[in-house]
Amino acid sequence: MNRRDFLKNSTTLAAATSIATTAVAQAAPRTTKGGRTILPINRGWRYNPKNPKGGTALAFDDAHFDKVVIPHTNVMLPWHSFDEATYTFVSLYRRELRIPASAAGKRVFVDFEGVMTASTVYLNGKKLGEYRGGFTPFSFELTDHINHAGRNVLAVEVDSTERADIPPFGNEIDYLTFGGIYREVNLRVVADTFLENIHARPIHVLTDAPKVEVECFLDRGPKSKPGALSLYAELRKGATVIAAATHTIEAPTVTPHHPQDADQAAGALPPVTPYPNSYTLTLEKLGKIDLWDLDHPNLYTVHVQLSENGAPIDEETRTIGFREAMFTDGGFSLNGKIIKLRGLDRHQTFPWVGQAMPARVQRQDAIILRRDLRTNIVRTSHYPQSRHFLDACDELGLLVLEEIPGWQHIGDKAWQDVAVDNVRRMVRRDWNHPSIVLWGVRINESRDNHDFYVRTNATAHALDTSRQTGGIRYFQESEFLEDVFTMNDFGFPLKPPIHGKYLNTEFVGHTFPTKTFDDLERLREHTIRHIRVHNQLWSDPQYAGGIGWCAFDYNTHGNFGSGDRICYHGVMDMWRTPKPAAGFYKSMCDPSEEVVIEPAFYWSRGDESTLFGDALISSNCDHLKIYIDYGKGFQLVGEVDPDRAKWDHLPYPPFNINLGKAVSDHWGDLRIDGYLKGKLALSKKYSGKGIDQAFVVLPDDTTLVADGADSTRVVLRCTDEFGAPRQFATEAIQFTLEGPAQIVGDNPFSLVAGTGAIWIRAGEAPGKVTLHAKHPHLGTQSVVFTLTPSVPELA
Structure with missing residues (x-):
């Protein structure tokens, strides 16, 4: 197939790629020329928190279940002072599937992006297996259990308890995991042989002859017919084709691939040896390439088509960036330039709904970190985070240290097997993101465990030779098996670097919790503690930089935090509004980006x-x-x-x-x-008057998609006449909402240090939504939201 034909045939795929890259609402169904069909199944779920007996059976009557849309939290919670046992139970989700007629003779998978914590999946009452893990994606094949002539019901028993056999559990951890199907779900219809994954690796990017190695992983099913397979790959910048390559697989000897989640359910995890069914194409003679960097995060796409006997049978695409990123003995180097890293750790949790926030809200956190706080790196503490967040990091030029689930505790051999599997799933999901520059392959702040950490490092290196590994520890007397010595150091002065490649990954945080309503002396000291650490980090080039603990306040267990189930460790509160220390991070940017004046006090x-x-x-x-x-x-x-x-x-x-x-x-x-x-x-x-002068309501967005999940934050603020927040304003704001949407938050909501936020979640009907927010003394502010029609789900 020539370039023109491939461009013509992959129009639907290219459109879907554009949507996926910038998506803020749930994805639309898409079908490629080769026949791959992706069908989102996030609406139309029935939910019961009690998991009734017999509830997974096809004939079970679920009419009395709640109707919910994914992402979904298993229970709404107060924003603080609740019992974490409230969400630790087993619940049941059910959804009737409309299997398209075109799926006959093809393979059908259900793909879950994230379910907390263990998922037992059934189709038509048939148990397909259990997946253990809340932060990594998993799939089950439905093909052999589909009733093409009748009803099909997918049921998922979700165990949200803190099971000791699943990382990060086994001991108490300093964060909450919440529960539910909190990330998106899709049906995937593919040919018997299909593209299981693509790893597109830019190489020699700083030379005159950059290339892309496109490794294509094939899954060949048991009904595959003999025939010559061929792969065709293109590199594109927008709609422009930069280069192409073809690879023919004569008389294929591809080994059937057994679904990895069925392997986990059977207790036998896949090996960490290189994937046996992979083929590499090289895209070269690219001409001038625009590099991906912090200020110019240029992105390209790699498109791959798989054909059998000359006919397309599958197509897929990946987004990449050309950059050379490495930790050196002289600091972190991006495209040959040493950059001092300044960043913050991020928990992906939110008030009221835990982790169950959709794409727009996940992306907003990346915007806050890059544009509001002007950081250049984020650590996904302490688990892989939403792909939407990572997509936004790619687009914004925000570097990422991504790590596996865990917190201090290492379990038995079976537990360690799951953790190694987490490494594999994390790397294979995210290896194309240019923003990711370091894999965290050690359980956060755990003690040494030679055999275990040899395995985690070997797994990451076997899968991805282009990135270094790090292992987050809190003591320097540690066996160094990774490429970069990543260290949590809450003391001051900081310990001097003991290895050439040295990155500080936590500081301040729990040693000086600070609330937005604290007195001036504490707010100033909190700011100073962040300042002095970064001042020391800048004093020695062997410090690659530092990632402060942490970006946002977060919910935690009762033995941690401030006694109300919150760790007030952030430079922002849990509504993502700033404390004075946030102003310091913002002020470290070049004035050409933004001129910054941020007092570390309320006047x-x-x-x-x-x-x-x-x-x-x-x-x-x-x-x-x-x-x-x-x-x-x-x-x-x-x-x-x-x-x-x-x-x-x-x-x-x-x-x-x-x-x-x-x-x-x-x-x-x-x-x-x-x-x-x-x-x-x-x-x-x-203002020096000491008077609450104005009440303002500040939405992040005013246009949402009516898909039942799309959401946006609405910041509430009491200010002086110049727009500065009034720290001691605590009035209760009463909301009235008109139109097809709902409030995520308390109603009324009492301001905290003069500020706070709620979220507006769209319903499934398009139209206008008006939010009225009434302050008891300063009047009512109103915001109008437009809900645009969503694309119907077809399955």
Whole structure:
């Protein structure tokens, strides 16, 4: 097949790829020229938290079950102060399937992206097996159990208890896992022989002759007919074909592939040897390639077609980026340039629904980390996270350290087998993401276990030779089996690097929990603790950089956190609104990205034990002027340069100025003017009146898709007349919602430190939705959302 024919034949696939790359709503059904059909099955589920006896049978009457849409949490929870036992139970999900007539004679799989924690899957009452694991994808083949002439019902028993045989469990962990089918589900209809996976590896990217090695993994079913197979691959930038290659497999000797999840159910995990049914095509003579980097995350797509006897039987595509990323003895190098890493750890959990948030919300976290906090790396602590989040990291230029599920505890041999399988599934799901630069193959903060960690490293290296491995530990006296020594260090000063490739992966966090409503002295100290760590990290090139603990506050077990099931360890709260320490991370970006002035205080006279004194300000300006309006207009009360004497290694040190004398007798509005090279670059004002002046409602988006799952955050904020938050506002906001949507959150919702958020989740009917949010003193604010029609599910 020539390029023109392939482009013509794969139009549907290309459109679907574009949707998948930028999706914020549930994917549409798609069929390729080769016959592969992907059918989302996220709507139309029936749910019962009691798992009634006989509930998996085909004839069982589920009319009294709740109607739910995936992603789904097994129980809605308060945002704090609940018992984690509330969600640890076995529930039942059922869904009737409409198997298309075109599936006859083909193979049919059900693909789950994430179910917490163990899933026993049935079709028409027939048990297909159990998958153990909540953070990695799994599939079961339905082919031999489908009734093509009658009803088909898929049933899933979801065990959301903390089972000791499944990582990360076996001991108490410092986070909550929640429950339910919390990631998307698809039916996949394919030919008897199909493309099981694609690994597209850019190589020699910094030379004049970059290439892409496209390794294609085939799954050949038991009914395959003899015939010559051929593979055709293209590299595209948008719709432009850059290069193509063909590979012919004469007289194939492909070994039948047994579904790996059935292997796990049988207790025999697949080996870590290279996959036996793979073939590699090389795409070369690419011409000038646009590199993927932090500022220009250029993406390409690789399209592959599998043919039998000249006729297409399958097509697939992957998104890639050309970059050379490696940890060296002199730091982290991206495309030959040393970059100091500054990032934060992320838990993928949210108030009220745990982990059950759809694509738009998952992507928003990446936007917050990259654009609001200006970080350049995130660690997926402590498990593989949503593909939507990783897609957004690719598109935004946010580097990723991805790690396997775990927290300190290592179980027995069977437990370790599941953990090794987690490595395999994580790598094989995510090996095409250019944003991922390091595989975390050690259980977070666990003790040494030579044999186990030899296996996890060998698995990652056997599957992906293009990336290094790391292993998160909290003690330096550790056997070093990985490529990069990744270290949680909560002390200060930090321990000096003991290996050439050294990355700090947690600091501050639990040693200094801080709430948005804490007093000024604690908020300032929290900010300083992050500043001083990064200052030390910049002092030595052998520190590759640091990933702070952590981005967002998160729910945890009763033996951790602040006694209300929350760890207040984030530089943002659990609604993703900033604490002052967040301003420091933001201020570390180059002013060409954004000019930043972020005070590490709320402007109030008496919030310190000795009244207001030192004003700590995070900024990437080179000079600040401070003004106070005592009632007759703003008067200059001080000028200050970055505190390079104290923070001597940071590229943009914070500013510190004592304003005690300026406010000892009079108080007033504050103005901070920031200068770059002698020119005014930014000016910000803060009220000294101490009055709640305005109530604002700030949605992340106002257009949603009516698929029953698409959601967006709505930030609530009480401010002064200049838009700065009022820290002590705690009023209850009453909501009224008109139209086909629902509120995810409390109603009424009491502000926390003058702010907070709810989420709006679309229903399944298009139309207009109006949210009215009433503040008891400052009136009502309204937001109108447009729900656009969704693509119907066909299965």
